[in-house]
Amino acid sequence: MIRSQINRSGEMEVFVCVVERGGFSAAARACRMTPSAVSKLVARLEARLGTRLVNRSTRAFQLTPEGCAFYERATRILADISDAERSAGAGEEPVGRIRLNTSSSYATHVLAPILPEFLYRYPSVSLDLVQTDLIVDLLAERTDVAVRAGPLKSSSLVARKLGDTAMMVVGSPAYLARCGTPQTVEDLDRHNRLGFGYVRTVDGWPMKTNGDVVVVPVVGRVQASDGEGLRRLALGGAGLARLAAFTVRDDITAGRLVPVLEPLNPGDREAFHAIHIGQGGPLPSRVRALLDFLGERGRLS
Missing domain, CATH: 3.40.190.10 (Periplasmic binding protein-like II)
Structure with a gap:
């Protein structure tokens, strides 16, 4: 089967459904497929990827480490596809999941009081909040936005100052x-x-x-x-x-x-910045919405 004939996003949607529903039978009902068809689809996906994604038994359903990594990437890719489709249409409502890395101090004293407002503004956006004072590799950690304190080193990252x-x-x-x-x-x-x-x-x-x-x-x-x-x-x-x-x-x-x-x-004084990976193209609307919101409501004074 050549690459153009593979419905990759469709396979990802079914696999994500299997994970989130906790098994093939529940996913089959949600996707309006037979359990056998779902099982065969996941098997084809594993064969193409060359790795096992799911450990199967009659009593338990368990993702392998490779399955966990593929699930996280698949959910992000599907969110990006959905975001691209919405942005290309008449409306550009932000949608999808954002992974935000920030210090516990910023999360506790700045973000927590204003987060309900952000979620109310953008009901189709969800947030994964990772709290650490350590500097992380945004690409390796699949991070959309990070809030960092202190001077920034020269890099390909794009920064928006949030005050000091x-x-x-x-x-x-x-x-x-x-x-x-x-x-x-x-x-x-x-x-x-x-x-x-x-x-x-x-x-x-x-x-x-x-x-x-x-x-x-x-x-x-x-x-x-x-x-x-x-x-x-x-x-x-x-x-x-x-x-x-x-x-x-x-x-x-x-x-x-x-x-x-x-x-x-x-x-x-210690400066704070919201940073993201700069690749020269437009940002997903969900990421742009968060950056604009932090610039408006998440500033330090």
Whole structure:
């Protein structure tokens, strides 16, 4: 069978239905096919791909690792096809699934309050939200949009700035009552400095002293993989943390955290960008809708 005679999208639709319905019989009913026809279609697909997608037994249905990977790609391809068809027609309503990678801090303090509005605006769009402070490979992780903090390296990625935020050192009232409030850079030697468990662009706390800016090493007994984890540790009284102002603003207002060493704060700011892979062509409408929404409602100030 030559390539042009293969209905690839049709095969993908049936395979996705098999996965989402949990078996051949249920998929056959949904697709108005016989279970035998569905089974043969999946077998032909496996033969063409040269790998097993489904482990079959009389009692269980289980995807292989290759089947899981193919399912994720197939759902994305089908969403792109649907999006292309809608965009080519009279209406351009965004439709499909978006994979968004962002830090836990941005997801908690910026995205979560506005996400219901985005879903209401675009009822045909769904969102896969992946939270991590680590920089991911958008192509390898099949990510449509990522929100990243800090300076951007030169690359083929396209960036839209979402503003920037001040940084500040904070501690809980209980911790400061127990360990004292630092007044100088030297005082930090007597404090537990909560840090990140991975290398950052500036691996330390910038501080003004004697007219210069020095970077104080983060030496502490606890590290965390994301800013939201550090915030919770600071709230619990584990030590001092240097965090983005937008993540602790409500805590400071409520008295749960207290800024310290503000006279020594050099005033540096951390930029946030929404990035995506730039390939020179138009973006899917669902991705463009999310980028426009973040630029409108997801900005930092």
